[in-house]
Amino acid sequence: MKILGIESSCDETAAAVVEDGRKVLSSVIASQVEEHKLYGGVVPEIASRRHAEAIVPVVRRALNEANASLSDIDAIAVTYAPGLIGALLVGVNFAKGLSLSTGIPLVPTHHLRSHIASNYISNPDLKPPFLCLVVSGGHSHIVMVEDYTNMKIIGKTCDDAAGEAFDKAARTMGMPYPGGIALDKVAEDGNPLAFKLPRPVVHDAPYDFSFSGLKTAVINLIHNSAQKGIELNKADVCASFRYAVVDCLTTNFLKAAEDLGVKRLVIAGGVSANSLLRKTLEQECKKRSYELFMPEKTLCGDNAAMVGAQGYYEFLSGNVADSDLNAFATMSIEKG
Ligand code: KG4
Numbered sequence: 410m411k412i413l414g415i416e417s418s419c420d421e422t423a424a425a426v427v428e429d430g431r432k433v434l435s436s437v438i439a440s441q442v443e444e445h446k447l448y449g450g451v452v453p454e455i456a457s458r459r460h461a462e463a464i465v466p467v468v469r470r471a472l473n474e475a476n477a478s479l480s481d482i483d484a485i486a487v488t489y490a491p492g493l494i495g496a497l498l499v500g501v502n503f504a505k506g507l508s509l510s511t512g513i514p515l516v517p518t519h520h521l522r523s524h525i526a527s528n529y530i531s532n533p534d535l536k537p538p539f540l541c542l543v544v545s546g547g548h549s550h551i552v553m554v555e556d557y558t559n560m561k562i563i564g565k566t567c568d569d570a571a572g573e574a575f576d577k578a579a580r581t582m583g584m585p586y587p588g589g590i591a592l593d594k595v596a597e598d599g600n601p602l603a604f605k606l607p608r609p610v611v612h613d614a615p616y617d618f619s620f621s622g623l624k625t626a627v628i629n630l631i632h633n634s635a636q637k638g639i640e641l642n643k644a645d646v647c648a649s650f651r652y653a654v655v656d657c658l659t660t661n662f663l664k665a666a667e668d669l670g671v672k673r674l675v676i677a678g679g680v681s682a683n684s685l686l687r688k689t690l691e692q693e694c695k696k697r698s699y700e701l702f703m704p705e706k707t708l709c710g711d712n713a714a715m716v717g718a719q720g721y722y723e724f725l726s727g728n729v730a731d732s733d734l735n736a737f738a739t740m741s742i743e744k745g
């Protein structure tokens with residue numbers, strides 16, 4: 410079964426053709442990141458306009474590169490939530506028009522579920538149930554994936570997402586948007602113990618995260634030193650901050666796994682490309698004899714191959730949209 414996946418929830422317009430949820434026949438991504446860099450973050454109005462320009466050529470290219478025509482496509486999976494509403498509407502309306510004119514079923518697909526599904530592409534043997542740490546620019550969740558379309562939130566951030574915290578810290582140090590990637594690289598040359606940063610915990614919610622205080626702590630450290638004319642070692646600041654974020658993420662994730670008795674762990678989302686997060690979990694899972702699955706780095710960020718993968722399982726479970734499908738800026742991963 411061939412699924413055409415379409416993604417436009419943030420600043421990447423993407424389309425892909427995926428066979429049986431696992432085999433990527435094509436994957437095309439048109440990134441707007443260079444334009445948003447000028448403003449230090451994604452400008453929603455600009456994002457919507459660029460999606461409108463890019464969506465037709467990106468879908469055409471994805472079909473061409475898969476050597477497929479629309480008559481070969483069994484379902485159109487589109488990201489309908491969560492994300493920037495104007496950006497999502499471009500993909501949703503395009504997919505609705507395409508579905509209406511061809512009669513191909515339309516499958517509404519949740520962005521975070523798709524991030525999780527990137528793992529089915531990178532790890533062909535992976536099957537639920539498993540516990541997944543979903544860490545992106547907008548979300549930080551620990552999710553029990555009972556089945557491909559049945560999920561339960563075990564923990565979540567009560568303020569900033571991990572990616573957001575990485576981006577803000579990087580921006581304060583003058584790194585271009587999205588700073589998480591740059592900060593990760595610079596941190597490789599620094600000492601993670603150089604600066605003592607807090608590990609905030611959420612009272613009565615052992616699996617929840619809070620990154621806002623940690624973000625403020627590193628921003629204050631940078632600003633206070635600048636005011637006093639003290640030059641900080643940037644690599645040390647990056648390494649200490651990265652260590653603190655990864656420490657919070659892995660501590661809660663491993664505690665949830667232990668408490669729930671789950672031995673198969675998975676990570677997903679843009680921040681799952683973080684080198685220290687990957688390395689720490691590899692070491693900790695090995696110690697505990699847990700299985701660990703990660704998406705290959707090229708599939709960690711936003712793409713449509715993951716939408717085609719999750720869309721396949723959503724379609725099999727009977728999730729097909731009516732012609733009144735809408736986009737939603739927020740939507741629980743449990744509702745899908
Ligand atoms: O999943 P994603 O591509 O988009 C959203 O759905 O939000 O995640 C983007 C986020 C950004 O905050 C970016 O800085 C972060 O993922 N990110 C990283 C790394 N690569 C991307 N954060 C830390 N280390 C990385 N290597």
Ligand code: ZN
Nearest residue numbers: 545679710711
């Ligand atoms: Zn994403």
